[in-house]
Amino acid sequence: xxxxxxxxxxxxxxxxxxxxxxxxxxxxxxxxxxxxxxxxxxxxxxxxxxxxxxxxxxxxxxxxxxxxxxxxxxxxxxxxxxxxxxxxxxxxxxxxxxxxxxxxxxxxxxxxxxxxxxxxxxxxxxxxxxxxxxxxxxxxxxxxxxxxxxxxxxxxxxxxxxxxxxxxxxxxxxxxxxxxxxxxxxxxxxxxxxxxxxxxxxxxxxxxxxxxxxxxxxxxxxxxxxxxxxxxxxxxxxxxxxxxxxxxxxxxx
Numbered sequence: 001x002x003x004x005x006x007x008x009x010x011x012x013x014x015x016x017x018x019x020x021x022x023x024x025x026x027x028x029x030x031x032x033x034x035x036x037x038x039x040x041x042x043x044x045x046x047x048x049x050x051x052x053x054x055x056x057x058x059x060x061x062x063x064x065x066x067x068x069x070x071x072x073x074x075x076x077x078x079x080x081x082x083x084x085x086x087x088x089x090x091x092x093x094x095x096x097x098x099x100x101x102x103x104x105x106x107x108x109x110x111x112x113x114x115x116x117x118x119x120x121x122x123x124x125x126x127x128x129x130x131x132x133x134x135x136x137x138x139x140x141x142x143x144x145x146x147x148x149x150x151x152x153x154x155x156x157x158x159x160x161x162x163x164x165x166x167x168x169x170x171x172x173x174x175x176x177x178x179x180x181x182x183x184x185x186x187x188x189x190x191x192x193x194x195x196x197x198x199x200x201x202x203x204x205x206x207x208x209x210x211x212x213x214x215x216x217x218x219x220x221x222x223x224x225x226x227x228x229x230x231x232x233x234x235x236x237x238x239x240x241x242x243x244x245x246x247x248x249x250x251x252x253x
């Protein structure tokens with residue numbers, strides 16, 4: 001089925017603005033379930049549907065991952081955000097069968113300087129990767145860009161979870177690891193939609209999945225940050241579809 005760029009823009013604009021507007025709600029004393037309920041209402045009010053709720057059995061709209069949690073944290077009423085936490089929010093929306101996917105990590109109050117640097121380097125690694133998100137480059141170029149930059153800054157990249165294609169389904173080929181070798185992997189082509197999502201950790205990269213069968217944590221207790229956008233590969237290069245109005249420093253294209 002053909003993918004409509006206009007509809008991909010619409011679904012991505014919802015989550016881009018959501019991740020801007022939710023920032024002020026990520027504060028001490030707020031439960032992760034409160035954030036989830038707010039996000040679901042936000043998406044529905046704008047004509048979309050939560051893309052993650054029910055996907056593969058996931059029970060919520062938001063993945064809320066705190067500190068050593070890498071991805072897929074299940075929102076809970078009793079999980080309260082605390083001063084000094086860093087909180088990763090991963091969210092998707094769908095409009096008329098067109099999927100959007102993006103993630104951000106937010107500091108809560110007075111956060112350790114090294115964790116603020118982790119958030120910044122995770123975000124910056126996305127933009128290092130974006131330089132290779134253009135026709136004729138290869139998927140390995142993206143992974144190499146993330147890995148080499150992150151490791152030079154003293155962080156590691158998660159190996160078990162990767163970015164992906166996106167469009168009329170939430171997850172499509174190709175897989176986009178955050179590690180790799182220049183010149184290897186599938187060729188990036190005009191018309192692709194890619195969810196590029198660096199996940200960096202302060203410690204080692206091996207993971208553990210909790211008993212809820214969803215929440216992914218670092219084995220060694222290292223802290224994790226996550227940054228993701230849905231990107232369209234145009235003839236001229238990458239267009240970020242999920243940038244919100246609070247992120248005018250790089251715009252939407």
